[in-house]
Amino acid sequence: MWPRTGTRRILSVLLALWPAAASADRMAGDFDYYVLSLSWQPSWCRTTGDAQDARECAKDSGRDFTVHGLWPQYEDGWPDYCATAERDPSRHEVQAMEDLMTPGLALHQWKKHGTCSGLSAADYFAATRRAFRQVAIPVPFDDLDRNLTLPPLVVEDAFIDANPALSPDGITVTCKAEGLQEVRICLTRDLEPRDCMPDARRDCSRARVLMEQVR
Incomplete structure (x- = not known):
């Protein structure tokens, strides 16, 4: 039989691990709004994709902002890896997303975030x-043909000017x-613009950032 102090210590460890273990019990469809995350592809290629010899980083690929994901959010915090009765997407369904994200990323986004949407995989990808x-x-960033170094607020303002809502x-x-790295836009469950809650606002603290030219 374990000593009482040992039992108490083990129990405290199990309780500390409980939220992570129980995250799959989040109810699909139980969330408040979405975050649409758009990656600046040239930055991802330089930091990650080039080392992987990623096809989307090849010369003349022409990718600027690509979709990282559509993430269900709570007003405070966010769910992930939710339990859902919906099946995983087929190979055809993830490959059909290749103009927005790689098939591997599409599958990962479904498993981590799409399962929490309450939608089928097909409907989540459609959303x-x-x-x-x-x-x-914004036009200045669409097919950018040279490197730019500019304040992050300029990027934010350009998106607001191009999207008045x-x-x-x-x-x-x-x-x-x-x-x-990314531009993240908060949307209602009906995909209309709305304000982000504080935990979804993670503004870059640098005075200036590099936007490498589109390949």
Whole structure:
């Protein structure tokens, strides 16, 4: 029989691990809004894709902002890897997303975030596509043909100018090292612009970020 102190210690460890273990018990469809995350492809290629010899990083690939994911959010926090009765997407369904994200990323996004949407995989991918199509990419960044170094706020303001329904609290710009990483836009469950809650706002703290030219 374990000593009482040992039992108490083991119990405290199990309780500490419980939230992570129980995350799969989140109810699908139980969330408040979405975050649409758009990656600046040239930055991802430089930090990750080139080392993987990723096809989407090849010369003349022409990719600027690509979809990282559509993420269900709570007003405070977010769910992931939810239990759902919906089947995983077929190979055809993930391959059909290749113009927005790689098939591998599409499958990962479904498993981590799509399962929490309460939608089927097909409907979740359709919602992701619809959300992306509703966002106008600012002209200066569409097919950027030279490197730019600029304040993150300039990127944010350019998106707001191109998308008048966006508010300054409905968009956040993130960076990784010296490069622009992502633009994240908060949307209602009906995919209309709305303000982000504080835990979804992770603005880049750098004075200037590098936007490498589109390949």
